[in-house]
Amino acid sequence: MGTITDMFAYDFMRHAFVAAGIVAIVSGLTGYFLVMRGQTFAGHALSHIGFAGATGAGLIGLAPLWGLVGFTLAAGIVMGAMSDRISNRDVAIGVVLALALGFGLLFLHYYAGFATQATALLFGNVLAVSDPTIWTLAGLSVVTLVGLGIIMRPLIFASLQPELAEAKGVRLRPISTIFLALVALAVSACAQIVGVLLVFTLMVGPAAAAQRLTNGLWAGLALSAGLALVEAWAGLTMAFYSDWPVSFCISLLSAAAYFAALGAPTPRQTAVVHEH
Amino acid sequence: MPSHAHATSAVELDHVTLQLGHRAVLRDVSLSVRLGEFIGVLGPNGAGKTTLMRAILGLLLPTHGELRVFGRTPQEGDPKIGYLPQLRTVLPDLRVRGVDFIGSSLNGHRLGLPSLTRAERKAIEATLDDVGARELGARPLNEMSGGERQRLLLAQALLGNPRLLLLDEPLIMLDARHQEIAIDVVRKVCRERSITVLFSAHELNQLIGALDRVLYLGHGQAVLGTVDEVVTAPVLSRLYGTDIDVVRANGHIFVLSRGRDVERDAHVHEDGHGHHH
Numbered sequence: 001m002g003t004i005t006d007m008f009a010y011d012f013m014r015h016a017f018v019a020a021g022i023v024a025i026v027s028g029l030t031g032y033f034l035v036m037r038g039q040t041f042a043g044h045a046l047s048h049i050g051f052a053g054a055t056g057a058g059l060i061g062l063a064p065l066w067g068l069v070g071f072t073l074a075a076g077i078v079m080g081a082m083s084d085r086i087s088n089r090d091v092a093i094g095v096v097l098a099l100a101l102g103f104g105l106l107f108l109h110y111y112a113g114f115a116t117q118a119t120a121l122l123f124g125n126v127l128a129v130s131d132p133t134i135w136t137l138a139g140l141s142v143v144t145l146v147g148l149g150i151i152m153r154p155l156i157f158a159s160l161q162p163e164l165a166e167a168k169g170v171r172l173r174p175i176s177t178i179f180l181a182l183v184a185l186a187v188s189a190c191a192q193i194v195g196v197l198l199v200f201t202l203m204v205g206p207a208a209a210a211q212r213l214t215n216g217l218w219a220g221l222a223l224s225a226g227l228a229l230v231e232a233w234a235g236l237t238m239a240f241y242s243d244w245p246v247s248f249c250i251s252l253l254s255a256a257a258y259f260a261a262l263g264a265p266t267p268r269q270t271a272v273v274h275e276h
Numbered sequence: 277m278p279s280h281a282h283a284t285s286a287v288e289l290d291h292v293t294l295q296l297g298h299r300a301v302l303r304d305v306s307l308s309v310r311l312g313e314f315i316g317v318l319g320p321n322g323a324g325k326t327t328l329m330r331a332i333l334g335l336l337l338p339t340h341g342e343l344r345v346f347g348r349t350p351q352e353g354d355p356k357i358g359y360l361p362q363l364r365t366v367l368p369d370l371r372v373r374g375v376d377f378i379g380s381s382l383n384g385h386r387l388g389l390p391s392l393t394r395a396e397r398k399a400i401e402a403t404l405d406d407v408g409a410r411e412l413g414a415r416p417l418n419e420m421s422g423g424e425r426q427r428l429l430l431a432q433a434l435l436g437n438p439r440l441l442l443l444d445e446p447l448i449m450l451d452a453r454h455q456e457i458a459i460d461v462v463r464k465v466c467r468e469r470s471i472t473v474l475f476s477a478h479e480l481n482q483l484i485g486a487l488d489r490v491l492y493l494g495h496g497q498a499v500l501g502t503v504d505e506v507v508t509a510p511v512l513s514r515l516y517g518t519d520i521d522v523v524r525a526n527g528h529i530f531v532l533s534r535g536r537d538v539e540r541d542a543h544v545h546e547d548g549h550g551h552h553h
Contacts, residue, residue, distance in 0.1 A: 153388055215372070
């Protein structure tokens, strides 16, 4: 077993820490709203649809990341635009995501380097992240966070009280569509780190734990991003010293944090009131 | 068109037809709600109580006729209207403090990051006080009872000093005692500030002590008048499309169809099967 400096002596580890750090923060923040809106399954589905995009892109000679972004973005926009009809229907989403995985498999079938490519897409390959990929991830993250910042106020209103929000002049459908498009970007970035099958570990686990442990919005967002960051970095460290797959380590920590949060006593605010 | 400063009616319908899809929910309805009136809105399920409120909010345009709110065509997001929607969205198991929940409605249509000014926080506190719900501000929503949530929503509807309050079935999740409290609070606050109220409910009797006039909807029609004018066998038979008896006893009024209490039946039905309208 070596020291921390051993770990950072490697270029690929430094890259992995930067990439995982960027993606963890954007996943934690975006995921918080997914959980608030009860749309976590939609996020899961987007990543699976992205799998077909990534393998399809590989087939025609494009970088898988752009296939992932293109497909998830298109799917997010379609889901948002049809929000009343499908986005909260588990069965319809489930059927579409299974179909997408099927197509992904078909594209892989005709693709050279089948096995490594499939594993990297499904379970992530953060140790192979290159400098240009880091810049792409950073770009995706900035767009996502700026977008979220712009729509945040109506998004929260529409999530908590859709009927009233509509009456107060919030356009529910555009908000929902823009939100799912931003989720699609976050999912694409997240899939680069932990793979399309495990985006829940960074997008939903930390956010759901943070929801349980906080009452306020900003505290919840901060904790969600913080948890995702800690889980991602601790997962990388754990993988480095144990030689287990990184995505396994992150998913383990994410589940542990979530179940610990479930067991933790809920925060009390009533005590504060009596002090007034 | 008269300017709203000189409007003598809060809500005015002039031969209005409201349609949902191909179904005319209200047909050729004319009525006028005076400033400061407390109107109980009643009628069977699907009679158009929610639809009428949505039209007043500007979310649904009349296919015929003219609808005016304070003398003007309804506009979406009109700050003069406070609205308590029927709770159709089942709130997820969410730890959101009461004050944040209410706060989300303040300028909630504006883009950008959510933030509350000092004045807005003060306004929220004041309106929570008005409905006797100060302690709810710090409590998370998922720990509140149905009655507490309704009080929170009522406080929210009163934010920003509306001139007209649209309350869509605010009593539905409450037990009898909390129903009375809710009605009293609305009555008191709206009297003090001369706010016009449209209060929809399933049962007339709870509201009798509070309302000025009653608006009964049914069969595409609407009748607005005092309880004595409207709650009569001929009028209600027409609105329900079936023979209705009206029985008065001890200051209570029972609306019966073939011996059964139609309002109570409707209520039980809704509790058992959720909402479809």
